[in-house]
Amino acid sequence: MDVVSPELNSLLPDEIMDTEAIEDVPHSAAQSEASLDMVVPMETEVPMPSENVSVCSHAALMEQTQTLTTAAATDSTLSVSPGSQPSSLVSTSSPLLTIKPALATSMATTKTTDSVTGTTVSPSGLQKPTTQFAISPANHQIILNKVASSQATEAAKSVGTPPQIIKQEGQKLLVTAIGKSGQPIVLQLPHTGSKPGVSQTSGDTKLQTPQFKVLTIGGRSELKPMVVSPGNQVTTLQAQQLKTVQIPKKTPASSAAPIKFIITKTVNSKGLSPQTPVTPVIQGRVLTQTSPVMTSKTITLSEPHSSSIQTIPGKKIAISPLKTPSKVTVVSVASPPSNTSQKSVALPMSVALGQQILAVQQSTSASPIKVATSQTTAQNIKPVQSVPVAGVGGSQFKTIIPLAAQPNVQQIQVPGSRFHYVRLVTATTASSTGQPSVSNTSSVQTGKPVVVSTGAVRMSVPVVPAQTVKQVAPKPLTSATQVVTTTQTQQRLIMPATPLPQIQSGFTNLPTVGYTVVPAQYVTQIQQSPFVTLASSSSFPPSGAVQSQAKLPLNGVSAAETTSRPRKPCNCTKSQCLKLYCDCFANGEFCNNCNCNNCFNNLEHETERLKAIKTCLDRNPEAFKPKIGKGKEGESDRRHSKGCNCKRSGCLKNYCECYEAKIMCSSICKCIGCKNFEESPERKTLMHLADAAEVRVQQQTAAKTKLSSQISDLLMRTTPVISSGGGRLPYTFVTKEVLEATCECLLEQAKKAEQTRQPQADAERVILEEFGHCLMSIISSAGKAKVDCASINC
DNA sequence: GAGTTTGAAACT
DNA sequence: CAGTTTCAAACTC
Numbered sequence: 002m003d004v005v006s007p008e009l010n011s012l013l014p015d016e017i018m019d020t021e022a023i024e025d026v027p028h029s030a031a032q033s034e035a036s037l038d039m040v041v042p043m044e045t046e047v048p049m050p051s052e053n054v055s056v057c058s059h060a061a062l063m064e065q066t067q068t069l070t071t072a073a074a075t076d077s078t079l080s081v082s083p084g085s086q087p088s089s090l091v092s093t094s095s096p097l098l099t100i101k102p103a104l105a106t107s108m109a110t111t112k113t114t115d116s117v118t119g120t121t122v123s124p125s126g127l128q129k130p131t132t133q134f135a136i137s138p139a140n141h142q143i144i145l146n147k148v149a150s151s152q153a154t155e156a157a158k159s160v161g162t163p164p165q166i167i168k169q170e171g172q173k174l175l176v177t178a179i180g181k182s183g184q185p186i187v188l189q190l191p192h193t194g195s196k197p198g199v200s201q202t203s204g205d206t207k208l209q210t211p212q213f214k215v216l217t218i219g220g221r222s223e224l225k226p227m228v229v230s231p232g233n234q235v236t237t238l239q240a241q242q243l244k245t246v247q248i249p250k251k252t253p254a255s256s257a258a259p260i261k262f263i264i265t266k267t268v269n270s271k272g273l274s275p276q277t278p279v280t281p282v283i284q285g286r287v288l289t290q291t292s293p294v295m296t297s298k299t300i301t302l303s304e305p306h307s308s309s310i311q312t313i314p315g316k317k318i319a320i321s322p323l324k325t326p327s328k329v330t331v332v333s334v335a336s337p338p339s340n341t342s343q344k345s346v347a348l349p350m351s352v353a354l355g356q357q358i359l360a361v362q363q364s365t366s367a368s369p370i371k372v373a374t375s376q377t378t379a380q381n382i383k384p385v386q387s388v389p390v391a392g393v394g395g396s397q398f399k400t401i402i403p404l405a406a407q408p409n410v411q412q413i414q415v416p417g418s419r420f421h422y423v424r425l426v427t428a429t430t431a432s433s434t435g436q437p438s439v440s441n442t443s444s445v446q447t448g449k450p451v452v453v454s455t456g457a458v459r460m461s462v463p464v465v466p467a468q469t470v471k472q473v474a475p476k477p478l479t480s481a482t483q484v485v486t487t488t489q490t491q492q493r494l495i496m497p498a499t500p501l502p503q504i505q506s507g508f509t510n511l512p513t514v515g516y517t518v519v520p521a522q523y524v525t526q527i528q529q530s531p532f533v534t535l536a537s538s539s540s541f542p543p544s545g546a547v548q549s550q551a552k553l554p555l556n557g558v559s560a561a562e563t564t565s566r567p568r569k570p571c572n573c574t575k576s577q578c579l580k581l582y583c584d585c586f587a588n589g590e591f592c593n594n595c596n597c598n599n600c601f602n603n604l605e606h607e608t609e610r611l612k613a614i615k616t617c618l619d620r621n622p623e624a625f626k627p628k629i630g631k632g633k634e635g636e637s638d639r640r641h642s643k644g645c646n647c648k649r650s651g652c653l654k655n656y657c658e659c660y661e662a663k664i665m666c667s668s669i670c671k672c673i674g675c676k677n678f679e680e681s682p683e684r685k686t687l688m689h690l691a692d693a694a695e696v697r698v699q700q701q702t703a704a705k706t707k708l709s710s711q712i713s714d715l716l717m718r719t720t721p722v723i724s725s726g727g728g729r730l731p732y733t734f735v736t737k738e739v740l741e742a743t744c745e746c747l748l749e750q751a752k753k754a755e756q757t758r759q760p761q762a763d764a765e766r767v768i769l770e771e772f773g774h775c776l777m778s779i780i781s782s783a784g785k786a787k788v789d790c791a792s793i794n795c
Numbered sequence: 796g797a798g799t800t801t802g803a804a805a806c807t
Numbered sequence: 808c809a810g811t812t813t814c815a816a817a818c819t820c
Contacts, residue, residue, distance in 0.1 A: 575814065581804055582814045620805080646802065655817055656801045 570595040578602035579613035581624060586613070589625055629662045644670035652677035653687055735779060743775040 571592060573583045578600045581587045585595060585602055592602040601609045617624040628642050641659050645666060650656045652666050652675045659666045659677055665684075666677045676683040750771040754764035 569816090571815080573815065576804095580814080582816090584816085587804095617804095624804095643803095648802075650801065650817095654801080656803090658803075661817095 571597050573597040573600070577609070579606075579609060581617060586610075587625070628658060629664065639664045640667040641670065644668075645672050646670070647672040647675065649674075651675065651683065653681075653683055739779060743772070743779075746771050746775050 568588070568590065569584065571578060571583050571585045572595070574597070576582045576586075578586050578592050578595070578597050579602060583592070583597070583602060585592045585597075590602075591604070592600045601613070603610075614625075623642070626642070629639055630642050639662070641662065641664065645652060645657050645659045647657045647670075650660075652660050652670070652672050655661045657666075657672070657677060659670060659672075665679060666672055666675050675681075678684065747768050750768050751764060754767050759767070
């Protein structure tokens with residue numbers, strides 16, 4: 002089954018997806034399922050075969066979800082238990098997103114390796130019958146949802162489960178996902194406006210068709226209109242079918258094409274039968290699932306024009322897994338406190354420079370679409386919620402930290418946490434009923450890593466690369482600052498597949514919307530700087546309260562030490578780090594631990610940064626694509642995409658981008674006096690020198706190691722061994738006095754030999770013999786002492 | 796650490 | 808598209 006059927010892909014606007022980068026992505030389902038070993042062919046170093054994201058709106062489910070998380074998952078599964086109502090879902094690939102219709106049922110079906118409070122993740126993905134939605138780990142996928150609605154509460158009550166309170170108002174959903182490269186995708190719920198009733202409910206109060214925006218990353222997804230039942234349930238979703246939900250975004254007065262969100266999800270309420278082959282999306286490519294039962298459908302949802310986001314010109318979400326199949330996980334969406342049945346989803350998405358941003362907002366609490374999120378019980382609700390997503394070969398562990406509602410954006414700091422945290426800020430001041438009054442600090446309960454608290458006004462979603470999954474051990478957090486400790490993994494930049502005009506145009510207005518663009522490699526940076534605060538739409542433009550956490554050491558460990566792929570800090574002074582001169586910017590990263598001056602490459606200057614990105618893309622649509630292409634057969638095929646233009650360095654210095662990349666110049670280079678070619682003697686000399694230097698280093702290292710070992714051994718030898726019956730003699734007997742006496746004996750023999758005028762050879766022999774006698778005496782004395790000592794138990 | 800060199804990026 | 812300027816990294820001292 003294809004998450005996106007070929008037909009649909011054909012229908013999909015080019016803007017939405019650039020498949021170029023994913024052409025070579027293998028489609029085999031085996032890869033997708035072989036989650037553990039699955040290697041993503043993309044440039045991203047970090048394979049993220051699967052990720053499981055489960056969001057449970059009900060607090061009561063927390064316990065259940067924890068148990069579920071323990072199972073190893075081969076595929077990433079996102080299970081969402083909507084509370085009482087199954088909600089819309091987006092799934093594009095093999096990773097399964099399970100939406101659980103009922104609170105009570107949700108837990109039983111899902112199995113997750115990582116405990117996530119209120120969320121369930123089925124590792125096996127399609128393999129597991131219970132999984133209903135597939136999300137391709139490789140693909141960038143965004144899943145949205147949420148909704149805390151009164152209905153959900155009602156349902157919860159009906160089940161005897163304490164109703165979960167979800168703060169609907171002003172909640173903004175920010176979702177960050179990490180692609181295989183580990184590039185985070187940030188989804189942020191645009192602020193619908195402090196007055197939800199105005200914008201979102203202004204239209205139709207009766208029935209708001211829940212709007213789903215599905216973002217398929219890395220693959221073309223087809224959009225088909227799908228009818229969503231106005232009731233809080235989407236019946237189609239329950240059907241075992243892959244459905245693509247397209248939400249044409251209606252942007253009032255916007256000339257730009259409507260933003261289209263494509264949500265493909267596999268609906269398999271009964272779970273996938275083992276026979277049903279599921280082809281996961283790998284590396285951004287959507288693979289088709291052959292399951293006959295599954296059918297792809299597209300749901301088109303009318304979007305409310307209320308939100309300011311809708312006005313955003315950038316209507317199209319282009320997410321391309323250029324380097325890495327990124328996974329977009331949709332985290333719960335806080336809905337504005339609208340009482341109207343209208344359900345609007347504003348999903349401003351922008352992809353910038355390897356960054357993917359998805360903003361989703363649902364205005365109504367009663368919206369039929371509900372994110373299946375296991376909610377922790379009211380008692381158990383904890384401000385910090387972590388969602389572990391375990392997949393074979395890797396999973397993402399996500400921690401969501403609901404924060405106390407505060408109108409202003411503030412950074413969330415989790416010292417020691419390497420997770421990428423995204424803060425969700427409620428647009429409104431309304432407080433969640435079920436939400437504990439816990440302030441920003443929230444602790445994750447042990448063994449309850451995954452929690453998406455719908456009621457939480459603010460949420461932080463740390464995303465851990467799949468590789469780190471195994472190492473991630475959700476631990477109880479004593480404080481909000483420490484959520485999870487994981488080993489760092491490399492994360493790759495997610496590049497916009499196509500810097501399309503639409504997308505670019507979208508950047509222009511984006512700042513006004515209030516969404517935040519997070520650098521693709523932000524996760525890595527997060528590891529360096531644990532906390533990232535994203536400004537909510539309401540708070541945007543970012544206030545001074547938002548501060549980059551750069552230069553904050555993690556647990557006393559410098560960021561550079563914590564990162565597996567240390568990045569050189571930039572030293573920009575004039576470019577404001579908003580030009581390609583800046584490596585950070587060029588790599589799609591925020592400046593972090595840099596030495597730059599007047600840096601705008603941070604969250605505080607989103608507007609400027611977006612403009613700069615747009616400018617760069619206007620100038621060169623491939624500005625943010627990697628310069629060094631990756632050959633099929635390894636480095637031999639690697640070459641600079643543009644070639645160098647060196648004139649004086651002979652292409653044998655790091656000035657030359659080819660040389661710096663350790664590749665030889667190619668025919669496309671325009672260099673003068675190039676010496677960076679295969680047969681170049683200079684190059685060979687340099688190589689030899691480099692090799693020699695490396696050998697020296699290795700030898701030195703080995704020598705140090707050996708010396709250390711010898712010293713250690715010597716110390717061990719010198720340690721008096723008396724207690725045991727071993728043959729070692731006490732070293733302490735060779736004292737200074739003993740040495741002096743020995744030397745005197747030897748000198749005495751030498752004098753005798755000299756006096757007797759013995760030949761030198763004889764003299765040496767006599768001296769050596771005397772030395773032997775001395776040694777024998779020492780050994781004898783030592784042995785005797787040993788015995789004596791042993792006799793007295795010394 | 797300051798100054799120079801270098802070539803990509805930006806600009807005209 | 809070519810020439811020039813700007814910029815920050817690489818390099819030298």
